[in-house]
Amino acid sequence: ENYRKVMQELSTFATSGKVISDYLPRFLSPDFLQVIQIYEEEKNREGLLDFDDLMKKTKELFLKNPSILNQYRKRYPYLLVDEVQDMNPIQFEIMALLAAPLNNLFAVGDDDQSIYGFRNASPDLMLKFPEIFPNCRIIRMNRNYRSNYRIVEMAGNLIQHNKKRYPKEILAVKEERGHVICKSFPDQDEEAVYVREMLENLPENKSVGILFRNRSHGEKLRQELFLHHIPFTYPEEKKNPYSHFIFYDFES
Numbered sequence: 001e002n003y004r005k006v007m008q009e010l011s012t013f014a015t016s017g018k019v020i021s022d023y024l025p026r027f028l029s030p031d032f033l034q035v036i037q038i039y040e041e042e043k044n045r046e047g048l049l050d051f052d053d054l055m056k057k058t059k060e061l062f063l064k065n066p067s068i069l070n071q072y073r074k075r076y077p078y079l080l081v082d083e084v085q086d087m088n089p090i091q092f093e094i095m096a097l098l099a100a101p102l103n104n105l106f107a108v109g110d111d112d113q114s115i116y117g118f119r120n121a122s123p124d125l126m127l128k129f130p131e132i133f134p135n136c137r138i139i140r141m142n143r144n145y146r147s148n149y150r151i152v153e154m155a156g157n158l159i160q161h162n163k164k165r166y167p168k169e170i171l172a173v174k175e176e177r178g179h180v181i182c183k184s185f186p187d188q189d190e191e192a193v194y195v196r197e198m199l200e201n202l203p204e205n206k207s208v209g210i211l212f213r214n215r216s217h218g219e220k221l222r223q224e225l226f227l228h229h230i231p232f233t234y235p236e237e238k239k240n241p242y243s244h245f246i247f248y249d250f251e252s
Contacts, residue, residue, distance in 0.1 A: 014052030015088035084109030088120040192224035
């Protein structure tokens with residue numbers, strides 16, 4: 001947990017566009033500024049760059065060498081940028097530099113889906129888009145073709161409490177209403193037990209689909225179903241968790 005906060009803080013500083021003296025840590029105490037200072041000095045001493053440095057150096061290169069920036073503007077006269085709500089300040093600045101002066105820019109995003117704040121993604125940038133690009137045209141895609149009316153309605157009632165968002169009304173194309181039950185759990189173990197008990201109370205031969213945010217979130221439930229001899233199919237073959245690229249990084 002502490003390691004993750006350290007990495008988040010280092011990345012947030014790097015993508016903030018600020019110097020150390022102007023930066024206020026978001027996840028750790030102000031004393032962490034000393035760690036940032038040591039980290040930056042060590043990289044400079046060893047001639048190393050991390051991922052965030054690649055963006056910082058790109059921005060610096062464009063600002064210090066207009067001729068190089070113009071080369072890339074000519075190479076990419078039209079830009080299409082997806083997931084704008086998840087951009088951090090430096091990414092947004094690079095996009096704006098490349099788009100100028102013609103601003104042939106098509107940006108796609110959903111301010112209600114900004115979930116990478118821990119990586120310094122800022123939905124504020126998307127909200128300020130019309131100010132930064134005053135001649136832009138906003139196209140709102142407010143029809144949901146995937147979910148039924150009740151799901152869209154409840155999601156809208158929840159997300160409207162977000163303070164930083166464009167006001168909008170999402171309309172469901174599917175008219176069937178159905179039922180939605182919202183539950184929260186302290187951990188994945190209790191969640192898996194709850195779902196397993198629900199499945200056990202279903203009529204025999206009833207087929208059920210279960211969706212997850214990503215494959216790793218299904219591991220606990222899969223273990224629970226296996227231990228209680230509940231038949232299921234899993235679309236992806238189970239992989240050795242130690243084959244993840246993160247472990248290879250540790251080994252190297």
